[in-house]
């Protein structure tokens with residue numbers, strides 16, 4: 354039990370989730386002497402990378418940036434094999450980290466937390482698991498991921514389908530064979546765009562049901578070279594520095610020029626270089642494409658031209674060319690042969706805007722135009738992003754108020770780290786933090802260090818509760834909205850705005866002001882004695 358707190362409480366800190374965030378926090382808490390434990394729904398560590406086992410699953414951030422940086426030795430010990438690591442390798446890395454830090458005995462696997470209730474008289478959280486277990490703790494930290502609550506659309510007849518059915522984010526552990534089968538895929542976001550080419554390599558027939566065409570750039574994945582790997586130890590300090598001095602947490606170099614001011618020939622040449630290099634860096638080529646619609650349209654034209662050059666059938670190419678949202682306002686996808694896949698005879702694109710799905714039948718999908726007989730249905734339909742993993746748990750704070758009810762008009766948080774009315778609850782990469790608008794690993798490392806430092810401070814000061822003040826939260830919510838208003842994000846019906854979930858409040862949820870700025874704000878809050886938090890001490894009387 355950690356020093357200074359009451360041993361009868363249970364744990365000092367309970368962590369929900371054993372992905373990259375939960376594992377790192379657990380390791381830091383153990384090093385700091387807290388009595389802590391984690392609950393994890395999955396049968397192993399890794400979070401996103403435990404669940405997303407679909408063929409083609411691969412990170413869209415480069416391996417040497419998508420890894421922990423808080424431990425120089427760890428960075429030196431692990432050797433990534435490819436520029437963009439695949440899911441199995443990232444999962445092995447998470448397992449290696451957990452083993453190296455001796456975390457496995459402190460995680461209960463296969464156990465979903467279904468409820469957490471703040472008990473005001475004792476100022477503790479009572480946490481309930483799906484198996485009926487109850488555990489008490491002083492502090493509760495959620496590390497549940499911001500894209501983890503899988504979403505399957507409620508299409509009429511869905512339960513009747515007799516074939517196999519999968520969601521990319523809940524992929525089975527045993528191999529799935531598509532050989533000789535007719536496979537339908539719903540969804541053309543990052544997951545769909547990765548899985549479709551791999552399914553097409555095996556299946557007899559593939560029908561892609563597309564609602565919104567997406568922008569995608571080739572990954573140009575390749576093995577990392579000896580020279581790149583050999584130079585990595587020297588780059589370590591620079592990478593650590595970039596985590597706090599860049600918008601994304603790693604360097605995304607651009608030309609520093611405006612696309613509107615560029616000459617057509619030099620513009621094309623700069624974009625061609627980035628296209629040939631692969632990865633999402635192309636959107637940062639010019640300074641104005643993220644904030645000016647006319648500038649953005651020039652970049653979008655370049656992408657649409659690439660699709661026309663790649664896809665042989667002109668009609669299919671036009672359907673695949675995204676329209677109706679500026680490039681970058683839905684996450685840019687990174688692919689390996691996605692558009693080329695539509696040149697294969699056994700792959701067919703169905704435009705759901707022209708022929709919406711009427712129902713799923715026992716043996717396929719029926720649109721307003723046609724019946725598509727299928728053996729397998731793959732849902733690459735995304736997530737109840739940012740809030741779903743939190744609101745699907747029954748979290749109840751002061752005065753019996755449920756988090757899901759509190760957030761019905763959009764998620765209010767203080768710094769994405771705490772919620773007023775929910776004392777002693779902290780959220781890693783919660784709504785209102787930079788989340789996946791930055792490198793998730795960099796955001797996670799910042800949150801973990803910030804929360805660990807706060808907990809150490811609270812312990813030494815004998816603090817009983819720490820709670821975000823409503824005024825500080827309201828101010829932060831306004832800052833999140835203000836940062837978003839300076840971008841083009843409002844021009845797309847994206848999950849950033851909750852638009853993919855029927856009935857969800859339309860509120861831009863991530864902080865779009867950049868990780869560098871976000872970190873400076875959080876660090877100033879800490880330096881200022883955790884400004885915006887109300888602290889009550891162990892010897893203060895507890896409200897009845």
Ligand code: NAP
Pocket residue numbers: 411412413414500506507521539540541542543544545547562563564565684687705733734735736789848853
């Ligand atoms: P997503 O981006 O939300 O895409 C979901 C897709 O399903 C969209 O095309 C959506 O169409 C479609 N869809 C949803 N409901 C539908 C319905 N009722 N009928 C037809 N289509 C429907 O989800 P995701 O692809 O799983 O990606 C989520 C995020 O996870 C990514 O943005 C990224 O941050 C992360 N991710 C990363 C990687 C990587 O690192 N490479 C890979 C996978 C995921 P609409 O656009 O019309 O809504």
